[in-house]
Amino acid sequence: MEELIAKRYATALSSVSKDVKSIASVLNVLSEAISVPEVHEALTSPIVSAEKKTDMILSAIGKEADATMVNFIKILGENKRLDLIPAIAKVLNADLQKESNQYEGVLKSSSELGKEELAKLEKTLETYTGSKIELKQEKTDLEGLRVSVDDLGIEVNFSKQRVKEQLIDFIKKSL
Template sequence: MDELIAKRYVKALAESVSDLKAVAAILNALAKAMSAKEVKEAIASPLVSAEKKIDLILSALGSDVDSKIVNFIKILGENKRIDLIPVIAKVLNADLQKASNKYEGVIETQEKLDAGAIKKLEKALHQYTGAKIKLSQKKSDLDGLHVIVDDLGVEVNFSKKRVQEQLIDFIVKSI
């Protein structure tokens, strides 16, 4: 539900602002700031007035921000939708990636992969999807490799355990 509402706000932003990348950077910074426990509590608290919530967000932006962004934050506050800023940032980032055909993905592995292996994966995904994909690495306890590109809907999983199970199934079926 939140994403549907966020899409409407992103559409309005796209129609009114010329530099969406700058707006995305601002919203990403706000989303990161809003992930702090104290800020989350203040935004979610019914004891804090809408004006104070707006002031809190605007003070985080500073004084040299475009008036359209300030008005956007005020509209979110008046409609009691300040808490949607992280979702709006996510939807805006997805739209920007789709427009530029450049996506970001994550590789989850136990061991750190070298730059050459990551480039090979990026190239293979580019050939498969036709999109330019930039992969970052995240360490996990997965015994294998897991590649996720959320905005494209791509998820690839190679696990040693799964390969062993498939090999055993194949051998059993062939007997």
């Protein structure tokens, strides 16, 4: 439900704004600020008035903020939807990625790949999808590799355990 509402706000914001990139970057910064537990608690608290919540967000973006952005924050505040800012930012970022045909993905593995190997993997994904994909590496205890690009719905998993299980199944079937 939250994502659906965020999409509507993001669509409305995109239709009235000429510089969606800068608005998305402001919303990304606000999202980071909202992820701080104290700020999130203040935004979701029934004790703090909607006006104070709106003023808090407006003071965070500064007095030099775009009029469209200020009005957008005020509308969110009036409708008690300031806590949707991270979801709206996520939708706007996804729209910008789709528009530019550039996506971000995550490579999870137990060891870090070299720059050359990472570049080859990105090139292979680019050939497969037709989109430029930038991978960020994360270390996990997973023995193997997992590549995911959420905005494209891609998840590829190569694990030693899975290969081992498939090999055992194949041997069992051949006997």
